[in-house]
Amino acid sequence: MTGGSDAVEHAGRARRVRFCDRKRGGVRHGRPCGSCLAWWSRVLQPVPHASTKAGLVLSYLIYLGRFDINCGVRLIRTNLSEADVAPVKEELAQAVFDHIPVGVGSMGIIPTAAGDLEEALEMGIDWSLREGYAWPEDKEHCEEYGRMLQADPRKVSSRAKKRGLPQLGTLGAGNHYAEIQVVDEIHDERAARQMGLEYVGQVVVMLHSGSRGLGHQVATDALTTMDKAMGRDQIETNDRQLACARIDSQEGRDYLAGMAAAANYAWVNRSAMTFLVRQAFAKVFGSTPDDLDMHVVYDVSLPQQHRPPRLTQPWYAWVGKPCASCHRGGGTSSGKVGQPDKAAKPPPFSCSFP
Numbered sequence: 001m002t003g004g005s006d007a008v009e010h011a012g013r014a015r016r017v018r019f020c021d022r023k024r025g026g027v028r029h030g031r032p033c034g035s036c037l038a039w040w041s042r043v044l045q046p047v048p049h050a051s052t053k054a055g056l057v058l059s060y061l062i063y064l065g066r067f068d069i070n071c072g073v074r075l076i077r078t079n080l081s082e083a084d085v086a087p088v089k090e091e092l093a094q095a096v097f098d099h100i101p102v103g104v105g106s107m108g109i110i111p112t113a114a115g116d117l118e119e120a121l122e123m124g125i126d127w128s129l130r131e132g133y134a135w136p137e138d139k140e141h142c143e144e145y146g147r148m149l150q151a152d153p154r155k156v157s158s159r160a161k162k163r164g165l166p167q168l169g170t171l172g173a174g175n176h177y178a179e180i181q182v183v184d185e186i187h188d189e190r191a192a193r194q195m196g197l198e199y200v201g202q203v204v205v206m207l208h209s210g211s212r213g214l215g216h217q218v219a220t221d222a223l224t225t226m227d228k229a230m231g232r233d234q235i236e237t238n239d240r241q242l243a244c245a246r247i248d249s250q251e252g253r254d255y256l257a258g259m260a261a262a263a264n265y266a267w268v269n270r271s272a273m274t275f276l277v278r279q280a281f282a283k284v285f286g287s288t289p290d291d292l293d294m295h296v297v298y299d300v301s302l303p304q305q306h307r308p309p310r311l312t313q314p315w316y317a318w319v320g321k322p323c324a325s326c327h328r329g330g331g332t333s334s335g336k337v338g339q340p341d342k343a344a345k346p347p348p349f350s351c352s353f354p
Contacts, residue, residue, distance in 0.1 A: 070266035071210030124264035164214025169272030
């Protein structure tokens with residue numbers, strides 16, 4: 001609770017503070033895990049082109065949140081049952097392990113040149129489609145359709161690009177995972193059928209990873225930049241990891257563009273791992289990914305203020321009044337089909353993951 005109060009104290013008029021399913025002890029990067037904060041920003045000194053309401057000049061802030069930009073989960077279904085997998089489960093697990101590099105500093109097997117990385121940062125999953133690492137329907141099940149149009153690779157430092165270049169298609173370490181799972185219970189048969197999850201015992205694959213070293217470096221670079229901006233604009237916080245900048249400042253605009261590029265990298269990364277998982281299953285079962293019905297069910301960010309820090313619609317949302325800024329850490333987005341910031345076929349429920 002202390003972390004939540006610290007975060008909203010610097011945002012001005014906090015209208016909502018919520019702790020979602022992922023709430024647990026501890027504060028990471030200035031905010032509690034599983035928190036969702038929304039506010040109207042503090043009134044600061046006037047700035048050019050600021051929006052006005054009731055005679056007040058509002059300078060909206062963008063807060064640096066957590067560091068694994070667009071860290072998220074992707075669920076891939078199959079038409080296999082637990083009984084189908086049981087005789088080869090060790091072989092299958094080894095095949096997945098052999099195909100997807102894991103661990104800190106792991107190197108990917110997806111051939112990527114510097115020019116490819118620039119395009120991937122700009123295009124997101126559309127780059128994966130062009131290169132043959134994704135299916136056309138995959139993007140329909142990703143938030144933002146797997147691409148943030150605000151992305152500008154020029155706002156990603158050379159250091160970040162150097163870290164990200166060899167890591168496409170890698171899982172990483174920490175709490176990231178690639179799991180072969182089994183449907184244990186079905187609570188809503190209609191919703192389950194819509195997602196292609198049709199019976200208890202059906203085998204699925206879940207991938208949990210993000211933007212790897214590239215995203216971490218984008219956030220690290222922004223921390224330094226925002227520190228300077230806070231000094232210039234006389235913004236104070238109790239926690240350095242609550243670093244922020246005005247959303248209409250050069251620092252704010254640069255951060256959003258770089259954050260979006262890192263988010264695109266994460267979608268490319270999960271798409272590359274999906275390609276590798278499909279190849280592993282096809283090899284073990286002597287079939288094709290299409291015949292195994294290995295379609296993406298959903299790909300959702302575990303929104304950090306980014307989705308950056310984990311940003312899910314991303315980092316800020318316009319709600320019809322002068323800028324409500326919404327930062328979510330570990331609480332996955334929810335919404336109705338048809339909302340502009342959601343995939344065309346999102347899961348019909350609100351979800352959060354441990």
